[in-house]
Amino acid sequence: MNMKRKGIEDMGIELNRRRLLQVGAAGLVTVTGLPHPARAEPYDGAFTWISPRGTLEVLDDYAYWVGRKMGYFDGLDVEMQPGPSDGTATVKFVDVGQADMGFPSPGVFSFAILNGMDLTSVFHMGARDTFSIAFRQGEGSDDLTTLEGKTVLLGSAAWQSIVDPMLAAQGVDVSRVTYVEAGWPTWGTALAAGQGDAALSWEGLRAEWIATGLEFEYWLGVQNSPLPANTFVVRSSDIEDPDRADFLGRYLRGWAMGLEFAQANPAAAVQAVFEQFPTLASNLGPELGVTSILQQLNVNRGDMETREGWGWHDMESWQTFFDISAEIGQAGQIEAENVLTNRFIGPANDFDHAQVRADAEAAEVSGELAQIDVEAIRANLFAQAI
Structure with a gap:
């Protein structure tokens, strides 16, 4: 199956904006002629984040599980959903109001923009190319x-x-x-x-x-690679509504605090995820769990000396991606500053960093995780690299 020289439409993932995508009990996407649903202020029901992988039983979302365990999302009605494994579902569902935030790769995000989805990236999780x-x-x-x-x-x-x-x-x-x-x-x-x-x-x-x-x-x-990785996107209309924008700032603060905690104590962050998903803990084990989270922290932190906090978008890196995509015919021209915003980076990083690090240092790590030499793993993180 050679997909070259075919557009995204030829891969069967074109979205007609006049149709509403819905997921049935079997996880299959169906369509109806309904309009976009109205949303109450700030959100009607729990604020829903949707995965691009079709599962939540991974270490990738460690910052959320840390934040939930530590109370960093207290007062916010939030939930996580795995979504279907279709690579574009994470943007489609946000676009039509069946989820409130998605986590697409830059390629899927550009697909969304060029198919008329009015989405904006508000928190760049993957500072380096993952x-x-x-x-x-x-x-x-x-x-x-x-x-x-x-x-x-x-x-x-x-x-x-x-x-x-x-x-x-x-x-x-x-x-x-x-x-x-x-x-x-x-x-x-x-x-x-x-x-x-x-x-x-x-x-x-x-x-x-x-x-x-x-x-x-x-x-x-x-x-x-000079390119960016996955990012958090929302409907553009949500960032223009004052109540919803305020909610987004507080919600993203929970993620940023979870990231700060994990940076200070990776093993405790792994434990928070393993407590949520015992099967993942059994399958992965403590050493590979710490290895996985250190790999991801390296991506998510990036060069913090040049960033303005967790989630900050490097517009130059993103523009490089959009320009290359246009050059190879994958996407039309997109201007990074039109679809990315750093307006939430200040509110997201407005927390007591010293207190979060103290939380992390005080966190008790039990069992085999407590025996893991984190620094030894960190030193060997790229052993498989060519």
Whole structure:
């Protein structure tokens, strides 16, 4: 299945703005002719964040689970939803009012903008590029142009919008790369079985794949890519409403406090997620759990010396992504400043940082997690890199 030279519409993910997407009990997307739902102020019911992965049982959202455990969201009616595994659902559901905040990759976000979804990014979680290219051991290269004429495996067809700009930024002629949708969550297993030459991966997932016996070597975007990673988006109308904007500032503060806590005590952050998802704890284990969260903290923190706080958008990095996407024909031209805002970074970071760090240092870590040498793992974080 070669998806090259096809637009997003050809991949079957075009959204007609006159239709409302709905999810049935089986997780299938259906459509009706209903208009966008009206929302009460500040929100009618719980404020809902929707995952781009089709599951919440991962370490990726650690800042939320820390914030919930520590009371950083107290007074706010909030919830998390896994959503379907369709790579574009996280923006579609926000657009039509079935969720209030999504977490798309830059490629999916640009797809949303160019399909008429009036969304704005309000908190850039992935300061560095979290995405990577996985190879079977002994077959990798730090020169991604070697992927020309080869096959890259994806969990969802929508992920091509992630990989094409990343490869193009490294000088790859993306028209010569073939993509195969190998399915969620089996595309890594497909690579190990020899069904493709490489596969998309990301920080945090590297550790999870090790836990399932998948040993690869990686070209790491966090070390080599100039592009941004996933971000929090909302309907643009919500940031213009004073009550909803105030709510967003307080909600994002909870996430920022969770990030600050995890930076100070990664093992305690892992414990908060493991308490929420015991099966994940059993499958991943303490050492790989800490490895996963350290990989993600490296992405989420970025170079804090040049950032204005957790969630701050680097407009230059984002414009580079949008420009490359336009050059390769993936998207039309988008101006970063029109679809990203840093107006919530001040409110989100307006908390007692010293107190949050003290909370983290005082947090008790129990069992095997307490025995983990966090600094030893941190020093070996890129052992799988090419």
